Amino acid sequence: MVSASSVVWRDSPDYEEARIGRVFNNRRPDRYPRGVVQPTTAAGVADAVKLANQLGLRVSVRSGGHSWAAWSVRDDALLIDLGELKYLELNEASGTLKVSPSTTGRVLNEYLGLKGKMFAGGFLLQGGMGWNCKNWGWACEKTLAVEVVTANGDIRLCSKDENCDLFWAARGAGPGFPAIVTAFHLEVRNSFSNIMKSTFIWPLEQYKTVLDWTINIAPKCDDSVEVVCVSLRPDPTKEPVILSGFVTFQNSEDDAIASLKLANETHPPGAIMTAMCTPSSLSVEYEAQKLANPEGHRYTSDNVYISNDADAAEVLREAFTTLPEGTKTFALWYSMNPCSRRELPDMALSMQSDHYFALYTVWEDGKDDERCTSWVKKVMKDVEQHSVGAYLGDSDFQVRRTRFWEDAKAEKLMQLRQKWDPRGTVCGFLDQGDKSGVNGLENKHEWRT
Ligand SMILES: Cc1cc2nc3c(=O)[nH]c(=O)nc-3n(C[C@H](O)[C@H](O)[C@H](O)COP(=O)(O)OP(=O)(O)OC[C@H]3O[C@@H](n4cnc5c(N)ncnc54)[C@H](O)[C@@H]3O)c2cc1C
Incomplete structure (x- = not known):
């Protein structure tokens, strides 16, 4: 049972931990909910919503706390933190x-x-x-x-x-x-018994050759293979390099080796590191992700789906080759082809292209906030002109506004928001000043206006 007495109100000594303790991004938001509640059951969530309605408050929601822009932390809302709702x-x-x-x-x-x-x-x-x-x-x-x-x-x-x-x-x-x-x-x-990968690293000068090659072979790899190309600094003090990675999910070693053959046999010369057919597992891959996205760091992310007819490697040149010095930033191209070519089931999600591109800017010291965030803005200003839209998950609507759905689906979604939540009780998209409310997002490329 959730009631006013189970809320951690703003004057509580536990408030700050409840407000941001489970937020992944260490760049903490300057926004203050009225209180935080941590229900353990669905009935408790319902109680919390009714309490907010009685008090005339909006509710914000936190599940994993991993939204880059800390969307769960909203001024004057009742924050419903689902961290204790577990099954x-x-x-x-x-x-x-x-x-x-x-x-x-x-x-x-x-x-x-x-x-x-x-x-x-x-x-x-x-x-x-x-x-x-x-x-x-x-x-x-x-x-x-x-x-x-x-x-x-x-x-x-x-x-x-x-x-x-x-x-x-x-x-x-x-x-x-x-x-x-x-x-x-x-x-x-x-699950798969044989997860295996091939990884290649080149000096950054080979950027265009490497990304062109990766884009070209990605749809030719069989359907067990995930393909990614990343530029990163092996260490914040070192020069960036360009990496191509191929992970296959198979059920025999022979099949896994066969799936990686195309990448292994055709990769451009000049690599400074090659590791072909390395056995892997989901836990190894999660560990690698954790290293790339370390805890306790400051982050900003942005992304686009690049138009299928663009020269993606040329469009991404600045993003991949000018990573801010002294940071753990990485630029990522992620192959979406062939799924990007099929018709999607009828659901709100409707934006895709062959090329997913995201910037994950990662640093430790608040004094670098301006340098890192303005680098992302500068890079995205050119890149977005070649985009069809963006993925909600790596976006921050306070910073950049673009298309996230096909037009008809966006319209339907905004109508459903008004139908199911006409008073705007559930905090929706966090735009600049948190003003979008029941209207939601415009779903327009701001750079075109
Ligand atoms: C280290 C890291 C790795 C990531 N990797 C991936 C990845 O591999 N693939 C990918 O797709 N994304 C990835 N993301 C992006 C991430 O999944 C999104 O930012 C997502 O919003 C995080 O979900 P969350 O529940 O943790 O977010 P929270 O910050 O808890 O919630 C964000 C917002 O989502 C809404 N919301 C959350 N839960 C609910 C709910 N139960 N009911 C209604 N609304 C809700 C609310 O508006 C809430 O404010 C990654 C992010 C990080 C930080």
């Missing part, structure tokens, strides 16, 4: 999983791995760019149903058969979802 239930007969929203991909896959299963991962409300997304599709396509608490505190199940418009929105609305998800019902897949 993970696999129905082995049907291969379906019920999971609470704060469960990270890593925890999920550690649990599933023991049962010979896996889930692609990625944050589901915004789509979820999980493992091998280019071939297996968006993680949200594996959402079978969501349990929600609505803006007036009702508990509902949403699936293709009931409350289907909310179910439609739950796959692509991201932080504009007009209710609170308390459980995802997911379809899981069998």
Whole structure:
């Protein structure tokens, strides 16, 4: 039971920890909720929403605390932190999983791995760019149903058969979802016994050759292979290098080796490091991700889907070759082809292209905030002119406004927001000044206006 006495109010000594203790980005927001509540059940979430409605407050939601721009931290709202709402239930007969929203991909896959299963991962409300997304599709396509608490505190199940418009929105609305998800019902897949990878690193001077080659062979690799190209500094004091990585998910060593053959045999000469057919595992890959995104650091991210007809390597030259000195920043190109070429199921998520590009700017000292954030803005100003839109998950609507959905889907989503939350109880998209409210986002390329 959640009531006013279970709220950590602003004058409590526990308030600051409750406000930002679970926020991943160490660049802390200057925004202050009225109070924070940590329900342990869906009924507790419903109580919290009703309490907020009685007090005339908006509610903001935190699941994993991993949004780069700390979207959960909103001025004068009641922050509902779902960190203590925990369950993970696999129905082995049907291969379906019920999971609470704060469960990270890593925890999920550690649990599933023991049962010979896996889930692609990625944050589901915004789509979820999980493992091998280019071939297996968006993680949200594996959402079978969501349990929600609505803006007036009702508990509902949403699936293709009931409350289907909310179910439609739950796959692509991201932080504009007009209710609170308390459980995802997911379809899981069998895990793979042979995860293997080939990694190549070149001096940055070979940037264009390497990215062109990676873009060219990505769709020719078989459907077990995830492909990425990254520029990074091996250490903040060192010069950047360019890396191409190929990870295959297979069930025999021979199949894994065969899947990596194309990359191994055709990679451009001049690499300063090659590691071909290295055995890997999901935990090794999560560990590598953790090293690339260290805790306790300051972050800003931005991203675009580059138009399929652009010369992506030329468009990304500045982004890949001018990484800010003394930082752990990396620029990433992630292949989405061939999934980007297929028609998506009917759901809110509707933006994609062959080329996903994201900048993850990573630094430690607040004195570098201005230098790092203005570098991202400068780079994106040119890159965005070649984009079709962006992914919600790596975006910050306070900084850059663009397209996130096809026009008709954006329109439908904003109408659903008004239908399910006409008073704007659930904090939606955090734009500049937190003004968008029930209207949501405009879904326009600001650079065109
Ligand atoms: C280290 C790191 C790695 C990442 N890797 C990936 C990746 O591989 N793939 C990918 O797709 N993204 C990735 N992201 C992006 C990340 O998934 C998104 O930023 C996402 O929003 C984080 O989800 P969260 O629940 O942790 O966010 P939170 O900060 O907890 O929530 C963000 C907002 O989402 C909405 N929201 C969250 N939970 C709910 C809910 N239960 N009901 C209704 N609304 C809710 C709310 O508006 C909330 O304010 C990564 C981010 C980080 C920091």
